[in-house]
Structure formats: structure tokens, C-alpha cells
Amino acid sequence: MNRLIxxxxxxxxxxxxxxxxxxxxxxxxxxxxxxxxARKTAQAVFGNKIYIRGLIELSNFCRNDCxxxxxxxxxxxAQRYRLEKEEILQxxxxxxxxxxxxxxxxxxxxxxxxxxxxxxxxxxxxxxHPDCAVTLSVGEQTRETYQAYFxxxxxxxxxxxxxxxxxxxxxxxxxxxxGAHRKQCLRWLKEIGFQTGSGFxxxxxxxxxxxxxxxxxxxxxLQPEMIGIGPFIPHHDTPFAQMPQxxxxxxxxxxxxxxxxxxDVLLPATTALGTLDPVxxxxxxxxxxxxxxxxxxxxxxxxxxMLYDNKLATGAESAQHIADLRARFAKIGYxxxxxxGDSPRVKTLN
Ligand code: 5AD
Numbered sequence: 001m002n003r004l005i006x007x008x009x010x011x012x013x014x015x016x017x018x019x020x021x022x023x024x025x026x027x028x029x030x031x032x033x034x035x036x037x038a039r040k041t042a043q044a045v046f047g048n049k050i051y052i053r054g055l056i057e058l059s060n061f062c063r064n065d066c067x068x069x070x071x072x073x074x075x076x077x078a079q080r081y082r083l084e085k086e087e088i089l090q091x092x093x094x095x096x097x098x099x100x101x102x103x104x105x106x107x108x109x110x111x112x113x114x115x116x117x118x119x120x121x122x123x124x125x126x127x128x129h130p131d132c133a134v135t136l137s138v139g140e141q142t143r144e145t146y147q148a149y150f151x152x153x154x155x156x157x158x159x160x161x162x163x164x165x166x167x168x169x170x171x172x173x174x175x176x177x178x179g180a181h182r183k184q185c186l187r188w189l190k191e192i193g194f195q196t197g198s199g200f201x202x203x204x205x206x207x208x209x210x211x212x213x214x215x216x217x218x219x220x221x222l223q224p225e226m227i228g229i230g231p232f233i234p235h236h237d238t239p240f241a242q243m244p245q246x247x248x249x250x251x252x253x254x255x256x257x258x259x260x261x262x263x264d265v266l267l268p269a270t271t272a273l274g275t276l277d278p279v280x281x282x283x284x285x286x287x288x289x290x291x292x293x294x295x296x297x298x299x300x301x302x303x304x305x306m307l308y309d310n311k312l313a314t315g316a317e318s319a320q321h322i323a324d325l326r327a328r329f330a331k332i333g334y335x336x337x338x339x340x341g342d343s344p345r346v347k348t349l350n
Contacts, residue, residue, distance in 0.1 A: 001030040008260045009037050013220045019213035022257070023250075031253040031287075038256035038288030045264045046290045048334045051341030053102040053135065053268075054095035054296035054319050057305040058083050062108025064139070065174050068204060070235035070306040071108050077237050081301045082112055085121050092125050095296045096132065098322055101340045103129075104158070104293060106137035113138065115145045119152035126153035133340040135197075140181065143188045150192050155342075157189045158197040160228055163204065164218035165211045172204060186222060195343045197226030197266070202254055203246020204232040212254065220261060225343035226291075227258055227265050230272030233308035248277045252287040259288030264344040266291050275312050282332050291341070294319040 004022050008014055014022070022030070059082035060071040071078055083091075092103050103125060107113070113121075122134050136149055137158035146157070161182055163169050169179030189196045200215045201207075219227060231246030251273055258267060268291035269284025277283060281292055295302060295318055302313035315321060326336050 001025060001027070002033050005030065005034050005037055005260070008257065009041065012261050012263075013217075016210075016213050016217060019216055019257075020209050023212050023254075024209035026250060026253055028249070031249060031256065034253060034256035034260070035287040038259035039286060041259050041263045042267075042288045042290050045344065049290070049337040050285060050329055050334050051102070051266065051291045051339065052100060052322070052325075052336055053104045053291065053293040053341070054091070054098070054100035055104045055106060055293045056083070056088055056091045056095075057295070057297040057301065058088065058105050058107030058138070059110040059112065060108050060301075060305050061110040061112065062139075063111060064109055064177060066177070067172055067174075067239045068201070068232060068235070068308075070238060070308055072238060075237045078306070079304050081304050082107075082110060083298070083301070085117075085124065087298060088121055089124060089128065091296045091298065092129060092132075095319055096129055098319055099336075099338045100296065100319065101131060101338060102133040102135060102156075103296070104135040104137060106158070109139040115141075115148045119148050122149060122152040122154045131340070133342065140185050143192075146185075146188055146192055146194070150194060154194070156195040156197065156226065158226065158228060159185055159189065160197075160199040160201075161186060161215070161218060161222075162200055163207065163211055164200075164214040168206060168208075168211050171206050183218075186224075190222070190224075195225040195266075195346055196222075197228055198222060198224045199228035201232040201246060201272075202229055202251040203244070205240050205243040216257065216261065219258070223262075225266060225345060227262065227267055228270055229254055229258070230270035231276055233272055233275060233310070235306065235308045245276065248273065248280060248283070252283055255284055255287040255289050266341065266343055268293055271295075271312055271317060272308065274317060275308070275310055282328060285329065285334055286332060292325065294322065294325065
């Protein structure tokens with residue numbers, strides 16, 4: 001297996017059958033070898049620096065009904081909230097003072113934020129913080145809306161493809177959503193000029209090693225600037241409440257494979273990883289990740305943005321505890337970088 005890892009390091013992609021073999025024959029020795037190679041690769045590009053992003057969870061209203069997600073529209077128990085522009089600007093100002101230079105505005109697909117409202121929020125943040133990047137993560141929109149966000153100054157967009165396999169996609173989502181349309185959205189985002197992020201859950205219900213291999217191959221084709229992956233974690237008020245959670249080890253292994261495939265990609269150690277393992281974030285960094293996204297949302301709404309059970313919202317997860325995070329990373333030899341942290345592939349004027 002180490003031979004396959006060496007080949008992936010050198011060639012950045014493998015035939016589907018080799019990916020399937022690597023993933024299905026997953027063993028701890030292979031994972032630690034992959035992590036070592038991935039860590040060296042990340043260090044060659046980013047040194048020992050970790051980029052931070054302040055996550056602002058705009059709204060948990062969502063028009064969609066994804067079977068895995070706690071803020072799906074059918075979840076009558078979710079206590080819905082949305083942030084107004086002034087609250088969002090307040091979060092960004094607080095984040096700026098803490099050293100954040102990227103703000104990620106993430107939310108359910110909430111029709112309250114019309115194209116004009118969202119564009120106004122983006123341009124207001126950019127006006128107040130011209131040295132900051134704004135990342136949007138507000139789901140599937142029309143091409144025109146994406147263009148309007150971009151014209152308002154948004155720099156990056158996150159939209160996980162969730163699973164590249166159409167049949168698998170339709171087992172995770174109601175029929176009104178399609179994997180093909182989601183991929184179309186990703187192509188639009190790239191064409192418009194966003195630094196684009198995609199990704200998937202590890203261990204989502206019905207997922208096979210072949211599905212994961214196809215996820216890697218889809219990403220090889222898309223060439224995103226950012227990739228977000230995390231373990232599936234069941235939420236008790238969803239149809240997948242009884243499904244088993246994803247594996248931390250397999251997530252770490254996939255982070256390493258992704259780093260070897262995309263040496264300069266922006267790869268977060270995600271909240272879901274930190275939720276399943278108290279040192280998940282550190283393990284993610286040591287497996288090749290180079291980004292963390294602490295929470296900047298107002299305290300009062302944090303417990304409401306529950307995509308899955310036990311989602312972290314305090315402690316080192318909280319942007320306000322950045323000193324803890326800094327200390328935790330120092331222990332493993334890494335430093336937080338105060339910087340926009342753009343993709344090395346993109347030359348920005350800022
Ligand atoms: N477990 C893990 N990740 C989840 N997401 C949504 N629900 C869950 C869950 N139950 C992820 C999806 C989405 C991102 C914002 O959160 O991949 O794209």
C-alpha cells in the first residue's frame with residue numbers, strides 16, 4: 001500500500017481501482033505513512049502555518065430537506081434564527097479584532113437573504129474590512145446570483161458536492177435535489193472566478209469505497225482551491241438518526257490522500273472532526289490539513305446551528321478562545337497565521 005501512496009505523491013492521482021483498493025484495505029500503518037507524506041507536502045507549501053477563518057452562521061432556515069442535516073426544513077424541533085446585517089457586521093468586527101482576516105458566511109438556503117440583501121452584506125463587510133476575504137457558503141443559487149455575490153466582492157465560495165455518485169446522492173437527498181445540478185453550480189462558481197471549495201462527508205449512509213474513489217476523482221477533475229471533508233455524525237431529529245457515524249481514522253486518511261493529490265489546496269480540519277475526537281483538529285493538521293474555522297457566531301444562536309448532534313460551539317472551537325487554539329497548535333509545532341490565506345494558485349490584488 002505504501003507503494004500506492006508514493007505513486008499518489010508523485011503523480012497526484014491514481015486509477016479508480018487503486019483508490020478503491022487504498023480505501024477499502026484501509027489500515028493504520030498505511031494511514032500513518034500517508035499522514036507523514038501529507039504533512040511533509042503541506043509543510044513544503046505552507047510551512048508550519050495554519051490559516052484561520054471566522055465562521056459566521058447566518059441562518060438555520062433552509063428550504064432543503066437533506067436526510068442527514070439537522071436544519072432540514074422538516075425538522076419542526078429546530079429553533080430557527082437568522083442574523084440581520086448589523087449583527088453580521090458586529091461578528092466580523094469582533095473577529096477582526098481577534099485577528100481573523102477571512103470571514104465565512106454560512107447558512108441554510110434561506111430566501112430571506114435575497115440576492116440584493118446578500119450582496120449588500122458582502123459589500124458592507126468588504127468596505128469595513130478591505131484587507132479581509134469573504135467566503136460564502138449559502139448553497140445552490142442561480143448563476144446570476146453567484147455573479148452578483150462575486151461582483152459585490154465575495155472572494156470564495158464553499159459548496160460541498162456531498163457525493164459524486166448520482167445514485168448515492170439520491171439516497172441522501174429528496175428527489176427535488178440532484179447531484180448533477182450541484183456539480184453545475186460548482187462549475188459556475190469556478191467560471192465566475194471564485195476560489196471554490198467542495199467536499200463530502202466521510203461515512204455518510206450507504207457510502208462505499210467506490211463512492212469515495214469517485215469523490216476523489218470528481219475533485220481531481222474540478223480542481224477546487226479548497227476542500228472540506230468531515231465524518232458524518234447523525235442528528236437525532238433526522239431520518240438518519242440511527243445510522244452509524246463516520247470514522248475519524250478514515251477521515252484523517254482521506255485528508256492525507258487529498259493533500260497528496262492537491263499539494264496547495266486549502267484543507268480544513270473541520271468542526272465535525274473536532275466533535276468526534278477532542279484532539280481531532282490537531283490530528284487533522286498532522287494528517288495534512290492547514291486551515292481551521294473557529295466559530296464567530298453570536299453565542300445565543302450557536303446551539304441552534306445544529307447540523308449534527310453534539311456539534312462543538314465553545315472551548316477551542318470558539319473564535320473567542322483563539323489563544324487556546326494557538327497553544328494547542330504550538331504543542332504540535334504549528335503557528336496561526338494572521339492573513340487572508342488565499343489559495344497559492346490565486347494572485348489577488350488585495
Ligand atoms: N454530519 C456531518 N456533516 C454534516 N453536514 C450536514 N449534516 C451533517 C451531518 N449530520 C455537512 C454537509 C454540509 C456541511 C455544511 O455540513 O456536508 O455541506
